[in-house]
Amino acid sequence: MTTTNETQGLNFLQEIIEEDRRTGKHGGRVLTRFPPEPNGYLHIGHAKSICLNFGLAKQYGGLCNLRFDDTNPVTEDTDYVESIQRDVKWLGFDWEERKYFASDYFPKLYDFAVELIKQGKAYVCSLSPDEIREYRGDFTTPGRDSPYRTRSVEENLDLFARMRAGEFPDSKHTLRAKIDMASPNPVLRDPPIYRIRHAHHHRTGDAWPIYPLYDFAHCLSDALEGITHSICTLEFENRRVLYDWIVDSLIKGDRPHQYEFNRLNLNYTVMSKRKLLKLVTEKYVSGWDDPRMMTLSGLRRRGFTPKSIRDFASRAGISKTQQLIDMGVLELCIREDLNDTAPRAMGVLRPLKVVVENYPEGQVEMLEVQNHPQKPEMGTRQVPFMRELFIEADDFMEVPAKGFFRLAPGKEVRLRSAYFITCKEVIKDADGKVVELRCTYDPATKGGDSPDGRKVKGTLHWAPGNAPSVEVRLYDRLFSVESPDSDDAKDFTTFLNPNSLEVITNARVEPMLANAAAESRFQFERLGYFYVDPKDSQPGRPVFNRTVTLKDSWVKEQGKGK
Known part of the structure; x- marks a missing residue:
C-alpha cells in the first residue's frame, strides 16, 4: 500500500x-497482524488497517495473522467473530491457518502477570475503579x-491467585503494573493489567473470572506470535511506552x-463502534x-x-498526520470500478406512461x-419496443424551463437505442396531474439515429409497456453534516439525514432484469449504479439498491436554497 503520490516514493512504514x-x-x-476486538462489525476505517497489514506482509514476502483481541467478555460475541472473517475474506485477504x-x-498471560508480581513490577490494588482514576490524576x-502499592510479593501472589479462583466480586481488586x-x-x-469480571466468555465460557486488559494482552499476544511490526493507529502513540515496558x-x-499511522476519518459518517451500535x-x-x-x-x-x-484505502495514504x-x-x-465492469440496462424509477399512437397495436x-x-x-441484449412504454416523469415538462431539452408538447427526443418520438397530447387526471403522454414515432430513426441528419438534444431512457414492476431503494449519506459527532452539545443522531433512504415500489425495468441474480450489478442509464440486494430479493422479484449516482450531486443538492 503506497502513498497516492508516486513521486513521494515509499511511505514511512515501508521505509522502516x-x-x-x-x-x-x-x-x-516480516510478520504483521490485523487484531480486531470482536465487539462490533468492521467499518470502512478498518479496511485501511486490513489492506495495510496484509498488503505490507505480501509486499515483503511475509505473513499476516488474524487475531481477535477478545479480552472483554461483556461486549464480545461469536457473531462479530464470524462477520469479521467474512469481511476480511471479502476484501480479498487470507490469513490461511493463522487465526488466533x-x-x-x-493461561500464558496469567503466568506473565505472576512473573511481573515476582519481579516486584505488579501489585494487587484494592481501590475502587473510581478511586484508581482519582489517584492517577x-x-x-x-x-x-x-x-496498596507496598504490598509484599507474597501477599500479591496470594491475592492474585484468589482473584483467579473467583473468590472476590467484580471490582474488589485490580492487578496493576508498578511503574x-x-x-x-x-x-x-x-495502569491496571487485570480485572475481576464474572462474565461468560464466548470461547472460554466461565473458566476465567479475571481478564487481562487490552494494553497487557495485546503486546504479549504480539510477542507470543512472533509479530515483527505491530502497526496501529495514532491514538495508541502515547501508549507505546507501556507496550515497550x-x-x-x-x-x-x-x-x-509498535508503529502508528493515521486512521481513516471519513466525513458524513461516524466511526465509533459505540455510536454504530447505537444506530x-x-x-x-x-x-x-x-x-x-x-x-x-x-x-x-x-x-x-x-x-x-482497496482502491479507496490506497488513495487515503499512510502518514503520521490525521486527515479527513x-x-x-x-x-x-x-464509480470508476463499475464504469468498467457493470453492464448497462434501463430502468424507470418514476414511470410516466407513453402511448406511441402511430405504432401498430x-x-x-x-x-x-x-x-x-x-x-x-x-x-x-434484446429489449422489446411496443406501442406503450414508460419514461421518467422528470423527463417531461408541460411548460419547459430554459435549457430543458427533454420531452415537452411538440418537442422531439430520442429514446435510447430505439426511435425519435414527438409529444402530441398530454393526458391529465381529475386533479390536473399528468398521467399519460400521446406521442408519435419516426420509423426511419430506428436505433436512435436519423438518416436525414436532424439532431435532437434530448436522449431518454425508457422501459417497455410490459416492463416488470420492481422495488428500488435509493440510498444517500446517512448524515446531513460533515462531522456529525463533533458537536458535544448535541447527540450525533440529531444530524441524521431524513432523506438517506427512499423506497420506490413501482419502478419499471427491462424485462430481462426481472430475473437478475442476487449480487448482480448494473448501470441504470442516466440514473446510477444498482445492485441486486442479496438479502431481500427473491427469484423473479429482485430488489435493487442504488450503490451510487452517476455523478456527485451531493454538493449541488446541498447548495439549493442558499
Whole structure:
C-alpha cells in the first residue's frame, strides 16, 4: 500500500521495514497482524488497517495473522467473530491457518502477570475503579501512590491467585503494573493489567473470572506470535511506552515493535463502534448491514466492490498526520470500478406512461442494445419496443424551463437505442396531474439515429409497456453534516439525514432484469449504479439498491436554497 503520490516514493512504514530488512532486524522476517476486538462489525476505517497489514506482509514476502483481541467478555460475541472473517475474506485477504485469539493465551498471560508480581513490577490494588482514576490524576494533576502499592510479593501472589479462583466480586481488586505514579504520561501511572469480571466468555465460557486488559494482552499476544511490526493507529502513540515496558519486562530476545499511522476519518459518517451500535440497537438503521452504514457489510450490501474499497484505502495514504477524507473519494472509487465492469440496462424509477399512437397495436419489436458502449466484448441484449412504454416523469415538462431539452408538447427526443418520438397530447387526471403522454414515432430513426441528419438534444431512457414492476431503494449519506459527532452539545443522531433512504415500489425495468441474480450489478442509464440486494430479493422479484449516482450531486443538492 503506497502513498497516492508516486513521486513521494515509499511511505514511512515501508521505509522502516526496508531498513529492518537491510540491517537484518528480526532476521529479515516480516510478520504483521490485523487484531480486531470482536465487539462490533468492521467499518470502512478498518479496511485501511486490513489492506495495510496484509498488503505490507505480501509486499515483503511475509505473513499476516488474524487475531481477535477478545479480552472483554461483556461486549464480545461469536457473531462479530464470524462477520469479521467474512469481511476480511471479502476484501480479498487470507490469513490461511493463522487465526488466533487473545483468549488462546489466557493461561500464558496469567503466568506473565505472576512473573511481573515476582519481579516486584505488579501489585494487587484494592481501590475502587473510581478511586484508581482519582489517584492517577491527569496531564495537569500528578498521580498519588495507592495505599496498596507496598504490598509484599507474597501477599500479591496470594491475592492474585484468589482473584483467579473467583473468590472476590467484580471490582474488589485490580492487578496493576508498578511503574511510575510521578510520570508526566498518565499511561505509566500504574495502569491496571487485570480485572475481576464474572462474565461468560464466548470461547472460554466461565473458566476465567479475571481478564487481562487490552494494553497487557495485546503486546504479549504480539510477542507470543512472533509479530515483527505491530502497526496501529495514532491514538495508541502515547501508549507505546507501556507496550515497550511490558514487553521488555517479560520477553527475552527478538521482540515486536509498535508503529502508528493515521486512521481513516471519513466525513458524513461516524466511526465509533459505540455510536454504530447505537444506530443499530435504537433502530435508526435496519442493522449492521444497512446499506447506509459505513460498515463493510453495509457497503457490500449496497453494492461496493472489494476492489473499490482497496482502491479507496490506497488513495487515503499512510502518514503520521490525521486527515479527513471526503465521501466523494469513496464514491469516485466505486464509480470508476463499475464504469468498467457493470453492464448497462434501463430502468424507470418514476414511470410516466407513453402511448406511441402511430405504432401498430399488438406489435412487439425486439431491439438489439449494447451491454456496454465501450466494451463490445460484453455483448448485446434484446429489449422489446411496443406501442406503450414508460419514461421518467422528470423527463417531461408541460411548460419547459430554459435549457430543458427533454420531452415537452411538440418537442422531439430520442429514446435510447430505439426511435425519435414527438409529444402530441398530454393526458391529465381529475386533479390536473399528468398521467399519460400521446406521442408519435419516426420509423426511419430506428436505433436512435436519423438518416436525414436532424439532431435532437434530448436522449431518454425508457422501459417497455410490459416492463416488470420492481422495488428500488435509493440510498444517500446517512448524515446531513460533515462531522456529525463533533458537536458535544448535541447527540450525533440529531444530524441524521431524513432523506438517506427512499423506497420506490413501482419502478419499471427491462424485462430481462426481472430475473437478475442476487449480487448482480448494473448501470441504470442516466440514473446510477444498482445492485441486486442479496438479502431481500427473491427469484423473479429482485430488489435493487442504488450503490451510487452517476455523478456527485451531493454538493449541488446541498447548495439549493442558499
